[in-house]
Amino acid sequence: MKFVREIIVAVALTVAAFISSVAHAHDYKVGSLVITHPWTPEPPMGAKVAAGFLKITNEGATDDRLVSVTTDIAGNAQVHGMKVENGVMSMFEIEGGLVIPAGQTVELKSKSNHVMFMDLKQRPTKDTRFKATLTFEKAGPVTIEFKVEPMGSSHEHEGM
């Protein structure tokens, strides 16, 4: 009897672990691209813009490009580059789309490339998610969810 109960507990734990790892992974696949852990730091009260971060891995043999991002929560979204040099922050649109080279991972992350959500229609609040559609030149469109994390979560995300 005790043995059976142990097995049930073990199975339950395995299933729970599996579910939570899947939930944590928060991955998407489209064509030969894998998109990992899209997230947004919660913007301040009333903010009209927010930054989106994610990792895109191209498992294919040809380069692809992220050409557009759309979402209901923002009037406009663009892929931006950003750098801080000699104390000056500058930001620029990445023209012609962000290249995702074959066999490589491109990271949109803090202090670097980001999705810039502009003209926000609603404030993304922490612990919620919002949908967005990424369109790639070759892989086509994919709808993903950005997870809103507390402000200040600019730390590295390992996104399993």
Added chain:
Amino acid sequence: MLRILRILLWALVVTSLAGVGTYFYLGQQTGKVQPLVTIGGPFKLAATTGETVDSTGLKGEPFAVFFGFTHCPEVCPTTLYEMSSTLGKLGDEAKNLKVFFVTVDPERDTLDFMNSYLTSFDPRIVGLRPSADELAQIAKTYRVFYERVPTSDGGYTMNHTALVYLMDREGRFFGTLDYEEKPEMRLTKLKRLLKEG
């Protein structure tokens, strides 16, 4: 081309300022060297508190000032957030420390809007909104770079200096907090400002 030249020139200014800052800092240690370039100077600007902040009235209290705008995806919210958490750690030690957030985008950043934006941060952070002329003036005295960059949707964004300037109780330049600096470093620098500034 002109833009690249401008950026290069400003980069030169910032680099030399960093050098001067170090020189000045070392000078403070020995008490011999005088600063070559002054950073900062008096300002009188409309504040989110509903008052006008006159820097000459701040004599006797060190303060911090930085420049940004609310249509800023990351650097400005992060700077505000980090400043808030450092102020939180300092607690009562910094209860009178004034921190000013000066918008480089007064066109979109009204005082009301800034006020609501700043409710997400430590209440010691006060927003200042210069007119276009006042902005040019304060940017000049603080050697701050800002430029408007048009975006393809017809809007614009701003590039700007992302340093936090620490000013001593005489209103003189004391040092900076840099964007990528570790939290412990920021805390140490602010403690020094409060003690020695």
